[in-house]
Amino acid sequence: MSGLDLPEIVNASDVTDYTDTVDVLVIGAGIGGCxxxxxxxxxxxxxxxxxxSAAAGATTCMAGGHFYLGGGTAVQQATGHDDNPEEMAKYLTAVSLDPEPEKIKAYCDDSVDHFNWLEALGFEFERSYYPEKAVIQPQTQGLMYTGNEKVWPFKDQAAPAPRGHKVPVPxxxxxxxxVIELLVKRLGExxxxxxxxxxxxxxxxxETSGDVVGVYWKDGPKDGFIKAGSVVIAAGGYVMNPDMVAKYVPQLAEKPFTLxxxxxxxLGIRMGASVGAALKHMDQAFITAPVYPPSILLTGLAVNKEGKRFVAEDSYHSRTSGFVMDQTDRAAYLIVDEAHMQRPDFPLAPFIDGWETVEEMADGLGLDRQALKATLDRYNEYADKGEDPDFHKSAEFLAPQDTGPWAAFDMSLGKALYAGFTVGGMATSVDGQVLAEDGTPIVGLYAAGACAANLAQDGxxxxxxxxxxxxxxxxxxAGLHAARSVKV
Ligand SMILES: Cc1cc2nc3c(=O)[nH]c(=O)nc-3n(C[C@H](O)[C@H](O)[C@H](O)COP(=O)(O)OP(=O)(O)OC[C@H]3O[C@@H](n4cnc5c(N)ncnc54)[C@H](O)[C@@H]3O)c2cc1C
Known part of the structure; x- marks a missing residue:
């Protein structure tokens, strides 16, 4: 794997002593590993x-607690939202860079069962719905839209349903x-x-078969080897590795906050690569600086340095941010008129200024006057009719921005408070087997969580x-397959 600092491989014939022998060795006690x-x-x-580390669930314990589940979960049913595995699969297929049909089908067909399995750990997703356009429900509401289900073109490709299930923690x-606490308890049992x-x-x-048969471990000055029938790597992503970030996702190196x-x-990904794991989606990242809430700001227009729109402003925040990353200098501005101006409680995209005329605003933002005026005029003309022929924004977020003064927020990388994490990792089968470049499983090796490439493929x-x-x-x-594959 060119340019990656890979750990060495240990030949089993060189190991004389193992500290432990187990059927399944799991590396990392996060959501994937547990x-x-x-x-x-x-x-x-x-x-x-x-x-x-000294505690389980490092990055998982930072997460707000959305689980993307659907197909008719108890929360969807209780809150009156129709969903089925087929529509869920259509949606996940439509939003994926490189959809893996077998994984998407399994994930959607089993989603209700998986929801039940999670609840059986000892908690209940609240049977309630949060209707606002927000990044996360502020309290313990069990369900909200957390993706692009109602955003064009996806709204025409799959029946929209909310699938963001939040654990009951405000x-x-x-x-x-x-969830990590409950999983640790379950593991104890x-x-x-x-x-x-x-x-x-x-x-x-x-070295004869190429199979993975164990690991070398270290604990301060102590070290040793563990023999395992299967090894599951669930050691997280690589957002804290500056070399890997610079190599694969330099936009994350430019922004101030790594999640x-x-x-x-x-290291988990590099251990996999050391034995030939193929890596996928390494050049993609979740990077975001949400401009909502308040959702009224989404009635405005996002324009680039050419003074042109480039995205449906009602997109899920990391979709909008992903498109900002494609613009000249990764720069963009959100513009609203006085009637739609509201200051966010947490202004991740900072307020720049207000201007009495469009010309002054263009000058203030360093944009071409005519280009900005043309964009605003076209947007306003159609918004007035509840239409958006260019980006098909939902009528709910369409309103002419025609009453000065106008305000602008800075969505540019380096100005807005972008945060992000990596999404790429080891190629895996539907059962978590790590795959080599030729698509064949590397016997004895599995990957799960952020070090595996599955459904999350880009922002x-x-x-x-x-x-x-x-x-x-x-x-x-992965755990089931790893256990069942162990030869007794
Ligand atoms: C602020 C924030 C909010 C988020 N919110 C959400 C959300 O609501 N919904 C969602 O789906 N995703 C969310 N995410 C992403 C999600 O949390 C992660 O993708 C997910 O938790 C990764 O799980 P994991 O098991 O791979 O990693 P982790 O939970 O980090 O677990 C990996 C474990 O492996 C250990 N480890 C690492 N290297 C080794 C090694 N060599 N040997 C032994 N152990 C090792 C680590 O210490 C760690 O405990 C959020 C992320 C952040 C940062």
């Missing part, structure tokens, strides 16, 4: 989890820690040891809840 460990242990397999961040402050560093490989924990250093198609959703679901599948 779910894998729980399902593996439920088959009766012996399971050990290595966790490099606030924007940290809610998913509750299944007699699975989580060995804290022990980091996996290298994979042990049978992740210290150990999102890509433009992302829906909040996809990563906890796929990390838990495909983590479970």
């Amino acid at each position: 779910c894998a460990a729980a399902e593996a242990a439920s088959t009766g397999a012996s399971v050990l989890v290595l966790e490099r 606030g924007d961040t940290g809610g998913a820690g509750m 299944l007699s699975v040891e989580i060995r804290y402050e022990v980091g996996a560093r290298k994979l042990v490989v049978d 992740g924990n210290t150990f999102d250093d890509g 433009k198609g992302y829906a909040s809840g996809t990563q906890l959703g796929e990390g838990s679901y495909f983590g479970r599948r």
Whole structure:
């Protein structure tokens, strides 16, 4: 794997002593690893989890707690939202850069079961719906739209349904820690040891077959080897690895706020690559600086340095941000008139100024006067009729911006407070088997969570809840397959 700092591989024939022998070894106790460990242990397999930090669920515990679930969950039913696996699959297919049909079908067909499995850990998603356009429901409401389901072109490709299920914890961040606590409790009940402050560093490989048969671990000055029938890497993403970020997703290097924990250093991905794992979507990232709430701002226009619109402003925030990244100098401005101006409580895209005339605004933003005026005139003409022939914004967010003064917010990278994480990782089968470049599974090796490439493939198609959703679901599948593949 060119340019990646890969850990060495250990040849099994060089290992004389193992500290442990287990059926399934899981690297990392986040949402992916804990779910894998729980399902593996439920088959009766012996399971050990290595966790490099002193507590479980590093990045998962930061997450607000959206799980992207649908197909007719109890919350969808209780709040009167029709959904079925087919429409959910159509939506996920439409938003994916490179849809993997088998994974999407399994995820959607099993979504209600997976919802029930999560609740059986010991909590209930509130049977309530939050109707506002927001980044996350502020309290404990169980359901809201967290993607682009109602946004063109997707609204024409699949029947929209809200699928962002939030755990019953108020606030924007940290809610998913509750699920980690319950998973750790479940692992205790299944007699699975989580060995804290022990980091996996290298994979042990049978040099004849090429199969992965164990890991080399380190804990301060102590180190050793563990022999395993299957190894599940669930060690998170790479947003904290400056070299990998610079190589794959330089836009994340330019922005001020990385969403992740210290150990999102890509070591899991690099261990996989050291034995030939193919990597996917490494050049994509979730990067965002939401301009809403308040949603009234979405009645405005986002324009680039050429004074032109480039996105439906009612898109999910990371879709809009993804398009900002494609514009000249990664710069854009959100413009609203006086009637639609409201200051956000958390202005991630900072307010620039207000101007009495469009010409003054163009000068203030450094845009061509005629171009900006033409864009505004065209937008206003159609918005007045409830239409948007260029970007098909929903009528709900269409309103002429024709009454000065006008205000502008800065959506540009480097000015707005962008935050982000990586989405790329190891190519995997529907059962979490790590795949080589030729598409064949690397025997004995699995990946789950943020170090695996599954449904979350880029920021433009992302829906909040996809990563906890796929990390838990495909983590479970990886754990089951890993346990069942162990030769006794
Ligand atoms: C602020 C924030 C909010 C978010 N909100 C949401 C949301 O609401 N919904 C959603 O779907 N996604 C959300 N995400 C994304 C989501 O949280 C992550 O994608 C997901 O938690 C990753 O899970 P994981 O199991 O891969 O990683 P983690 O939870 O980080 O678990 C990996 C574990 O592996 C350990 N580890 C690392 N390297 C090693 C090693 N070599 N040996 C042993 N252990 C190791 C780490 O210490 C860590 O505990 C959010 C992210 C952030 C930062």
